Amino acid sequence: MRFEREVGESLTYQFAQAAAEMRAQGREIISLGLGEPDFTTPEYVTEATIEAMRGGFTHYSATQGLPELRGLIAEDCNRRFGSQYAPNEVIVTPGIKSAVYFALAALLEPNDEVILISPYYVSYPAMVKLAEPTAKIVNVTLKRDFTLDIRALEQAFSVHTKAILVNSPNNPTGMVLSQAEVSHIVELARKYDAYIVADEVYEKLIYNDAGFVSFAAQAQARDRLIVCNGFSKSHAMTGWRLGYAIGVREIIGKMNKLQQHINTNTCTFVQKGACAIYRHEPDHIGPYVAELERRIAYFHEAVNALPYMKGVRPQAGFFYFVDISATGADSNAFCADLLRKTGIASTPGIAFGPEWNDHVRFSFAVPMATLERATALLQGYRYGEDA
Ligand SMILES: Cc1ncc(COP(=O)(O)O)c(C=O)c1O
Numbered sequence: 191m192r193f194e195r196e197v198g199e200s201l202t203y204q205f206a207q208a209a210a211e212m213r214a215q216g217r218e219i220i221s222l223g224l225g226e227p228d229f230t231t232p233e234y235v236t237e238a239t240i241e242a243m244r245g246g247f248t249h250y251s252a253t254q255g256l257p258e259l260r261g262l263i264a265e266d267c268n269r270r271f272g273s274q275y276a277p278n279e280v281i282v283t284p285g286i287k288s289a290v291y292f293a294l295a296a297l298l299e300p301n302d303e304v305i306l307i308s309p310y311y312v313s314y315p316a317m318v319k320l321a322e323p324t325a326k327i328v329n330v331t332l333k334r335d336f337t338l339d340i341r342a343l344e345q346a347f348s349v350h351t352k353a354i355l356v357n358s359p360n361n362p363t364g365m366v367l368s369q370a371e372v373s374h375i376v377e378l379a380r381k382y383d384a385y386i387v388a389d390e391v392y393e394k395l396i397y398n399d400a401g402f403v404s405f406a407a408q409a410q411a412r413d414r415l416i417v418c419n420g421f422s423k424s425h426a427m428t429g430w431r432l433g434y435a436i437g438v439r440e441i442i443g444k445m446n447k448l449q450q451h452i453n454t455n456t457c458t459f460v461q462k463g464a465c466a467i468y469r470h471e472p473d474h475i476g477p478y479v480a481e482l483e484r485r486i487a488y489f490h491e492a493v494n495a496l497p498y499m500k501g502v503r504p505q506a507g508f509f510y511f512v513d514i515s516a517t518g519a520d521s522n523a524f525c526a527d528l529l530r531k532t533g534i535a536s537t538p539g540i541a542f543g544p545e546w547n548d549h550v551r552f553s554f555a556v557p558m559a560t561l562e563r564a565t566a567l568l569q570g571y572r573y574g575e576d577a
Pocket residue numbers: 225284285286287288311357361389391420421422428431432433
């Protein structure tokens with residue numbers, strides 16, 4: 191594997207780092223680059239975790255995860271999506287990223303093909319290459335309105351396809367796959383005998399009129415599905431490093447072998463504390479989603495009133511993927527210029543796929559006042575004209 195080419199530093203972090211350096215020099219920085227929920231982890235999770243530490247959950251756990259937590263995860267999935275998973279079809283991992291990576295590492299053989307839907311989550315190509323250096327990535331590019339091009343999807347499948355990696359609701363577009371789109375993916379995966387790895391990390395941050403369709407609810411996908419999820423975005427637990435995968439027993443078993451050799455287990459008291467999530471109604475999520483909707487309604491209108499930006503309103507999550515083609519700039523140059531002149535940190539579209547070099551991603555997981563400040567600065571900004 192050519193490490194430097196396949197596994198470069200994540201562009202999202204590169205710009206965040208540049209912004210942090212400017213802030214250290216005293217510049218006002220408006221950070222719309224990295225995205226994580228801007229609320230605090232619910233107190234009941236923190237309390238239960240402290241109790242778990244005091245109660246001795248400070249040793250190794252079963253590598254696949256605490257049976258109690260795996261049972262709760264399976265039960266929750268079955269109740270919400272009508273599936274029939276058993277606790278031994280669940281593995282608990284340090285974050286959702288680990289779940290996705292282990293799923294790929296468990297599935298891929300030399301020269302297998304993996305389908306990615308572009309724009310994709312920044313780390314997916316590197317994960318595929320780390321999992322299997324000879325794997326071939328086949329991109330299916332979304333249409334400009336971020337809907338799935340079914341013909342392009344069909345053309346991407348071949349007898350060599352081992353898996354399709356799907357992320358709905360999506361980072362960076364904020365779009366949710368429709369039932370018809372999900373059904374097409376399942377149908378093609380069946381036809382070509384491929385696995386579906388579904389990253390559903392944003393499934394709780396769905397706005398009013400968008401219906402979320404989980405792959406876990408598709409009975410036809412049962413024998414070829416690994417769903418990855420966790421609490422990073424729904425319970426503001428990005429720093430806890432906790433995620434899980436649920437799916438085909440044989441693949442979960444292989445993922446467990448990888449975990450045995452790499453992590454041993456996910457932090458034991460974090461797993462025990464997370465059981466509290468299932469004893470509480472997630473009351474904080476409704477108000478947070480309403481707040482996200484309020485912010486994006488404002489920001490969407492403000493951005494589309496600018497002569498140089500155009501956005502499709504997201505249906506979920508806290509990212510806004512905006513078309514900047516009217517500036518004629520490539521996304522890296524645009525983000526660097528915007529940061530230098532206004533102090534607004536964003537993420538270049540090229541980080542999400544080569545076809546998106548005329549887009550940038552903004553996070554709106556920031557207070558409304560920050561978005562208002564960003565809007566005022568964007569109104570005074572012109573690409574290429576020196577301030
Ligand atoms: C699509 C997607 N998957 C996974 C992750 C990472 O999740 P975790 O922090 O639990 O590893 C993110 C975070 O931005 C994401 O956007």
